[in-house]
Amino acid sequence: MTQPAKPARTAASSQRLKMRRELAAAAMELFATKGYEETTVDEIAAAAGVARRTFFRHFRSKEEAIFPDHDDTLERARAVLDAAPAHENPLDTVCQGIKEVMRMYAASPAVSVERYRLTREVPALREREIASVARYERLFTRYLLGHFDEAAHHDGDDDPLLAEVAASAVVTAHNHVLRRWLRGGAVGDVEAQLDRAFAIVRQTFGTGFGASRTDGTAPAAPAARTSERGEVLVTVARTDTPLEEIMRSIELTLRRA
Structure with missing residues (x-):
């Protein structure tokens, strides 16, 4: 019934x-x-x-x-987080989640450009926009905090800080690309521009977050791990690990070398 x-x-x-x-x-x-x-x-x-x-x-x-549309878009972003595959890097999941916001704006470019103009001119509208952005940041911060890789940071007190800063970085990258796109008249492939901005965020905050936790307490093993042994790099990855994640693991290790 x-x-x-x-x-x-x-x-x-x-x-x-x-x-x-x-x-x-x-x-x-x-x-x-x-x-x-x-x-x-x-x-x-x-x-x-x-x-x-x-x-x-x-x-x-x-x-x-x-x-x-923000209430509906927030729920769609939450659904992306809830449906994320277990092996996916949580930071990648958050980047996918906030794409729902970009898609909301991209669905009606002319309306979005006019809305942007109005929010720049009217302080009350700008404050309302800031309040909406804060809701996404809180959602992403909670998600990242639940996937913090304790093995990557010895001081547990860093957990809330890294989660909040990383979530803020994702939202800031999104907003930077969105504003630039709107100022340009909403022309061009905005998702491609967003992916380039997210690559910078991943390079900066890509470590420290493990995959979904399996027992509620311990983080699952990362999908790919690279270590330096003398002049040789050794990468260990699960067979279902995306190639992009393996390459990112190698790149991060080379940067630290």
Whole structure:
């Protein structure tokens, strides 16, 4: 009897997101033509063809209406983390998770460019954007902290610091690429640009995080490990380890040599 309830919830969620986007579109158009300060919630609701109370069922304020997709995108990012394969480097997983944010912006380039312009001009919107970014950072920090490789750092007190700094680095790299892309009119392959930025983050923070923990306490063995023996490098890897991860292990060891 509980099975049929799932599609209903999905349909309701889709309808809710559709209304949020319609309200956001009405708000952005009014902000652009009339000005943010001069636009009222009543005007936004009227432009979207709904009552004032409907607006407040979806948003707490008019500045919140400019970001209708963040709640849904945060859940998609969380789903990426939850579905990550056991052998995947957690930092790679986080990079994949935040790509959901980039895809949200890339899905509507013209809207995203206008939104970026508005957030630069209106302090209240910029503060709302900063608050949204902080939610992603907290999600990624918790995930990385749960996958910290204790064998890579002898001082356990470093765990929260490295997790928070690495999560912040991923978000900062994403935001840097996103802003550059939006300033350029949302032209070009933004995911390729993002992958180049993530390569820098991996080189800096790629060690210290192990694969998923198998018993809740000890980290699983890394998928690939390279050690230096005299003038020879020896790499040990599982057969299912991606070639990219093996090459990164070798590169990191060469850098330390």
